[in-house]
Structures are given as structure tokens and as C-alpha cells.
Amino acid sequence: MDIPYADQLERIIPTALRGSVSKTEGLAITVMGFPAPIGALARIERDSLPPLDAEVVGFEDNATILYPRGEVEGVRRGNPVTLIETSSWVRVGDRLLGRVIDAHGNVMDDGPSIALQHRVPVDAEPPKATQRKPIEEVISTGVRVIDGFMTCGQGQRLGIFAGSGVGKSTLMGMMARYTDAEVIVIGLIGERGRELNEFIKKDLGREGLKRSVVVAATSDQPALNRVRAAQTALSVAEYFRDQGKNVLLLMDSLTRFAMAQRQVGLAAGEPPTTRGYTPSVFEMLPKLVERAGCSPKGSITAFFTVLCEGDDENEPITDAVRGLIDGHVWLSRKIATKNHYPAVDMLASISRLMTAIASPEHQEAAGVLRSLLATYQENEDLILVGAYRKGTDPNTDVAVAMKEEFDNFLKQQVDKPSTFEETMQALLSLAGKATEMLNQIKQPQRKRAAQQQQQPAGQQLNQLGAPAQPSEPAPPAPSAPPNVPAPPGG
Numbered sequence: 001m002d003i004p005y006a007d008q009l010e011r012i013i014p015t016a017l018r019g020s021v022s023k024t025e026g027l028a029i030t031v032m033g034f035p036a037p038i039g040a041l042a043r044i045e046r047d048s049l050p051p052l053d054a055e056v057v058g059f060e061d062n063a064t065i066l067y068p069r070g071e072v073e074g075v076r077r078g079n080p081v082t083l084i085e086t087s088s089w090v091r092v093g094d095r096l097l098g099r100v101i102d103a104h105g106n107v108m109d110d111g112p113s114i115a116l117q118h119r120v121p122v123d124a125e126p127p128k129a130t131q132r133k134p135i136e137e138v139i140s141t142g143v144r145v146i147d148g149f150m151t152c153g154q155g156q157r158l159g160i161f162a163g164s165g166v167g168k169s170t171l172m173g174m175m176a177r178y179t180d181a182e183v184i185v186i187g188l189i190g191e192r193g194r195e196l197n198e199f200i201k202k203d204l205g206r207e208g209l210k211r212s213v214v215v216a217a218t219s220d221q222p223a224l225n226r227v228r229a230a231q232t233a234l235s236v237a238e239y240f241r242d243q244g245k246n247v248l249l250l251m252d253s254l255t256r257f258a259m260a261q262r263q264v265g266l267a268a269g270e271p272p273t274t275r276g277y278t279p280s281v282f283e284m285l286p287k288l289v290e291r292a293g294c295s296p297k298g299s300i301t302a303f304f305t306v307l308c309e310g311d312d313e314n315e316p317i318t319d320a321v322r323g324l325i326d327g328h329v330w331l332s333r334k335i336a337t338k339n340h341y342p343a344v345d346m347l348a349s350i351s352r353l354m355t356a357i358a359s360p361e362h363q364e365a366a367g368v369l370r371s372l373l374a375t376y377q378e379n380e381d382l383i384l385v386g387a388y389r390k391g392t393d394p395n396t397d398v399a400v401a402m403k404e405e406f407d408n409f410l411k412q413q414v415d416k417p418s419t420f421e422e423t424m425q426a427l428l429s430l431a432g433k434a435t436e437m438l439n440q441i442k443q444p445q446r447k448r449a450a451q452q453q454q455q456p457a458g459q460q461l462n463q464l465g466a467p468a469q470p471s472e473p474a475p476p477a478p479s480a481p482p483n484v485p486a487p488p489g490g
Contacts, residue, residue: 016082016083017034017035017036017082017083018033018034018080018081018082018083019031019032019033019034019064019080019081020032020033020034020078020079020080020081021044021075021076021077021078021079021081022063022077023077024072024075025267026267027067027068027072027222027223027263027267028057028065028066028067028267028268029044029054029065029066029067029068029072029075030060030063030064030065030066031063031064031065031066031081032062032063032064034064034081034083035064036056036064036083036086037056037086038056038057038058039055039056039086039087039088039123040055040056040083040084040085040086040087041053041054041055041056041083041084041085041086041088042054042055042056042066042081042082042083042084043081043082043084044066044068044075044079044080044081045079045080045081045082046074046075046076046079047074047076047079048074049073049074052068052069052070052071052072052074052075053068053069053070053084054066054067054068054069055067055069055088055224057224057264057267057268058268058269058270060269065267065268065269066081067222067223067224067264067267067268068222068224069222069224069225070222087121088121088122088123088228088231089119089120089121089122090104090105090119090120090122090232090235090236091105091116091117091118091119092105092116092118092119092120092235092236092239093114093116093117093118093239094243095114095115095116096114096116096213096236097183097210097211097212097213098209098210098211098212098213099111099114099213099214100200100214100215100216101213101214101215101216101232102215102216102217102225102229103215103217103221103225103226103228103229103232104225104228104232105232108216118239120235120238120239121235122228122231122232122235123231123287124234124235124238124291126287126290126291126293127293127294127295127296131295131296132155132293132294132295133155133294133295133296133299134294135153135154135155135156135294135353135356135357136153136356136357137153137154137357138151138152138153138154138357138358138420139152139153139154139156139179139180139181139246139248139301140178140179140180140419140420140423141174141175141178141179142174142175142177142178142179142180142417142418142419143171143174143175143178143342143412143418144409144410144412144418144423144426145342145344145346145409145410145412146175146329146344147418147420147423148366148409148423148424148426148427149346149349149366149369149370150327150329150349150350150351150354151351151353151354151357151358151362152301152327152351152353153301153353153356153357154246154294154299154301155292155293155294155299155300155301156293156301156302156326156327156351156353157289157292157293157301157302157304157324157325157326157327158302158303158304158325158326158327158328158329158351159254159303159304159305159306159321159322159325159327159328159329160172160303160304160305160306160328160329160331161305161306161308161313161318161322161328161329161330161331162305162306162307162308162330162331162332162333162343163307163308163310163311163331163333164307166331166332166333166336166343167331167336167341167342167343168252168253168305168307168331169195169199169203169252170203170341170342170414171331171342171344172186172199172203172250172252172303172305173199173202173203173204173205173208173414174203174342174412174414174417175248175250175303176203176204176208176212176248176250177204177205177207177208177417178417178418179248180420181246181247181248181301182211182240182245182246182247183211183212183213183237183240183245183246183247183248184208184211184212184213184247184248184249184250185212185213185215185233185236185237185240185247185248185249185250186204186212186213186214186215186233186249186250186251186252187215187216187229187230187232187233187234187249187250187251187252188214188215188216188217188218188229188252189217189226189229189230189251189252189253189254189256189257189260190217190218190219190226190253190256190257190259190260191216191218191219191252191256192218192219193218193219193220196216196218200214213236215229215232215233215236216229217229219256223259223260223261223263223264224260224264226256226257226260227257227260227261227264227284230251230254230257230288231288233249233251234249234288234291234292234300237249237292237300237302238291238300240298241295241297241298241299241300242295242297242298243297243298244297244298245298246298246299246301247298247299247300247301248300248301248302248303249292249300249301249302249303250302250303250305251302251303251304251305252305253304253305253306253307254285254288254289254304254305254306254317254321255305255306255307255309255317255318256307257288258277258281258285258317261278261280261281261284262276262277262278262281264280265278265279265280265281266278268280274316275315275316277316277317281317282320285317285320285321285324286324289302289304289321289324289325290324303329304321304325306318306321311333326351326352326353327349327350327351327352327353327354328349328350329344329349330344330345330348330349331343331344331345332344332345332348340407340410340411341411341412341414342411342412344410346370346373346410347370347373347374347377354366361428362424362427362428364431365427365428365430365431365432366427366431368431368434368435369406369427369430369431369434371395372395372398372399372402372406372434373399373406375393375395375396375399376396376399376400376403379393379396379399383396383400388400394438394441394442395438397441398434398437398438398441401437402430402433402434402437405430405433406430409426409427409430
């Protein structure tokens with residue numbers, strides 16, 4: 001949404017500011033006589049090289065600290081510095097669809113340059129909490145395991161947590177191609193250059209790119225560009241949301257955004273905290289995440305990937321993001337090594353809004369399969385070594401019998417989409433079959449239990465194998481006295 005001119009004028013400093021470089025320390029450039037505000041854009045003139053743009057990130061005594069948007073080569077003491085703008089903006093419009101842009105909105109692909117009429121702030125405020133629409137409608141991602149067990153609503157924010165090389169980019173490409181969202185905005189933060197081109201051509205594909213906007217800042221670019229790319233992706237998504245669109249935002253990754261802000265914060269003189277992350281990192285994360293969601297006009301459904309360093313589920317960024325989002329999808333390296341993709345750990349993943357947006361039948365079917373898979377996981381070691389004896393537990397019997405069918409449902413080939421209706425049909429069918437098998441196993445057990453309750457206690461003990469107690473012998477019946485002859489001579 002465009003900012004009113006009155007608000008734009010309030011951000012303008014009418015007096016032209018000029019200063020000069022006094023020193024550099026690492027990537028930080030100190031400028032004297034330059035009282036520009038935080039976030040202002042300055043231009044440093046270099047003798048034999050093109051001018052260098054830099055952003056105000058802090059102050060020290062009477063000096064202003066700038067962080068460059070490019071290489072600091074050629075910067076020397078005394079170089080003149082000029083104020084360019086006091087706030088950061090990016091141009092947006094419908095013609096961005098199908099294009100790849102950088103952190104500042106400049107076209108990166110081989111297509112022609114585009115003229116855009118609308119201008120929006122990079123660091124816009126999130127919608128007011130009291131104005132957010134409730135999340136009531138389901139958004140289909142086209143991925144069975146997510147739609148079936150972690151059902152997502154329009155305007156929900158979820159995290160995809162995983163170590164490196166477990167399939168995050170492939171999963172994002174599947175969602176971008178198969179979702180029923182109207183517009184997809186993809187933020188690739190700190191990716192390798194090779195991966196950027198591969199994702200666009202292989203994972204996203206031509207059809208996925210047609211309704212997508214890709215905002216990219218590769219790992220070789222300055223940290224400030226990587227931070228800005230994440231903010232620009234949100235600004236582009238907000239533009240389409242305010243047009244009444246249902247937008248899907250895919251950002252890879254929040255961890256690299258946090259690492260970039262850590263570099264900027266340290267250069268500005270912030271004290272390092274846990275694992276070197278500065279306080280500004282934990283201040284900016286919630287601001288970025290809160291910009292996604294519902295507004296009175298449209299919605300931004302967001303999936304933020306989080307790279308767990310060393311597969312540590314409790315490292316600082318993972319722990320911080322988990323408390324900011326409405327659900328999490330865990331990708332497991334153990335599952336991936338079994339050639340099971342998407343490598344989603346279904347039992348460790350959850351959507352906090354599924355109970356509010358999924359039908360009762362859907363929730364019941366998902367609960368049945370979750371319970372059976374949890375039972376299988378608990379007894380997996382016994383099953384694999386052959387120590388489990390069939391008939392010991394009905395739930396385990398059904399879980400073992402249907403394990404292959406469960407895995408076939410959870411697996412999905414990259415080029416095989418699944419609509420939400422197809423996912424529901426397969427899920428309900430699988431849960432119905434599992435329930436029927438459970439009833440078939442448990443019904444004879446119930447009958448035997450009922451028969452035992454109706455029988456006398458002695459017979460129940462005999463059927464259970466208890467020895468019958470011998471009965472007491474009956475006393476002999478009294479016999480008539482014998483006829484004794486009378487003595488002679490009586």
C-alpha cells in the first residue's frame with residue numbers, strides 16, 4: 001500500500017547533509033559532520049571508482065557509522081559523503097510477477113527493465129492486532145504430509161526447521177508450484193549463486209515462476225543487502241495482500257537473515273550475546289515475522305525456513321523463532337537417509353491452528369494415523385530385531401501391517417502434486433482401513449471378555465488355567481443295626 005505524501009514529507013530532511021570519511025574499521029565506515037538518522041542512505045564519493053552507497057546503522061560520540069552496500073575498496077579518509085534519502089523504499093507493482101529482483105527492487109534476470117508506479121517502505125509496520133481477520137480458511141500447499149497432518153490456514157505463519165541438505169529447497173519448490181495461493185513471493189537470503197539459478201529453473205520451474213516474485217541476495221553480497229532482501233520480500237508480499245490477494249510467502253532462511261543482522265550489529269558496536277548474536281537480531285525477528293498474516297484486505301501465509309546449526313534444535317535462532325510462529329515442520333536427517341522425501345518428521349511437527357480450520361472427520365483421521373505411527377516408533381527396535389510377537393498388542397499389530405501404506409502416503413514425488421481434496425480422500429480411506437483392522441482384532445477379545453464375565457467364578461478360573469479345588473467328601477449314610485441273635489436260655 002502506498003504511503004500518503006504527508007507521511008513521506010515527514011520523513012524528509014530538507015537540508016542537504018554532507019560529511020567526510022574519518023576512518024574505517026572492518027566494514028564499518030565512520031563519518032564526521034553527518035547527523036543523518038538511522039536507516040538513511042548515503043553516498044560516498046571515491047577517487048577512481050564509482051560512488052559507494054551505505055546505510056546509517058549507528059553513532060559513536062560525534063561520528064556517524066555507515067555500513068556499505070558494496071565493496072569498501074577505494075574508500076579513504078576525507079572522501080565526501082552525501083545524504084541521498086532518509087528512509088528506505090522499494091518500487092512494486094503487478095509487473096513484478098515472473099521476475100527475479102535484488103534487495104533494492106532492481107531486476108536480476110535477463111528480462112527487460114520494468115517501470116513500477118507504486119512505492120512502499122521497506123520497514124513497514126505490521127497490521128494492528130485488533131484489525132487482523134481470524135484465520136478460518138484452509139490453504140492447500142499441494143504436499144500431502146503438510147495438508148493432511150499440519151493443515152495450514154490462510155494467514156498462518158509456520159517454520160520449516162532442518163539441518164543443511166535435508167530437502168528444504170525442494171519442499172519449498174513443491175509448495176510454490178502446487179499451492180492454490182494466488183501469488184507467491186519467494187525470498188532467498190544468503191543462498192549460493194549456483195543454488196539460486198537451480199531453484200528457479202529446477203525446483204520452481206516455468207509454471208511456478210509465472211505467478212511468483214523472487215527476491216534474492218546471495219551469500220557473497222554484503223550483510224546489509226541480505227537483511228534488506230528479507231524486508232523487501234515482505235514489502236512485495238504486503239503490496240499484493242493489499243490488492244486483496246491470497247499470498248504465499250516462502251523465505252529461506254531466517255537464520256541467514258539473523259546472521260547478516262549480527263554482522264551489521266557488531267559493526268555498529270552492539271555487544272554480542274548468545275553465540276555472538278546481537279540484541280538487534282532478537283528485536284528484528286518478531287518485527288519481520290509479524291508483518292505476515294491477515295489484514296482487512298487480504299492475507300500473507302508464510303513459511304520461514306530455519307537452518308538448525310549442527311542439527312541443534314535448541315540453538316538461539318531456532319528457539320526464538322519457534323515462539324513467534326503458529327506451527328512448525330521438522331525435517332529429519334534420519335528420515336532423509338532412508339530415501340523418504342519429503343523428510344518430514346510428522347510426529348514432531350504441528351500446526352497450532354489445525355483444530356480451528358480442519359473438519360472433525362479430518363482431525364479424527366489424522367489422530368488415528370498419528371497414534372498408530374507413534375506406536376510403531378515406540379516398538380520399532382523390537383519389531384526390527386524380530387522380538388515383537390504378533391498378537392501382543394492390537395495397535396502395534398495394525399501399525400506393523402499398514403506401515404508400508406503409511407509411508408506411501410507420507411512420501412511424495414517432486415513432480416506429483418496432490419490437491420487438498422485428493423489428500424483428504426486418501427487420508428480418510430487410510431484411517432478407515434486402520435480403524436476396521438483394529439475392530440476386527442479387538443472384537444473377538446471383547447467377546448471373550450464378555451463371556452468370562454457371564455460365567456461362574458469357578459469356570460472363569462478353570463478357563464484361565466487355575467486348578468479346580470477338590471470338593472469335600474460327603475459323610476456316609478447311617479446304616480440299620482445288624483440282627484444279633486438272642487443268647488440261649490434267655
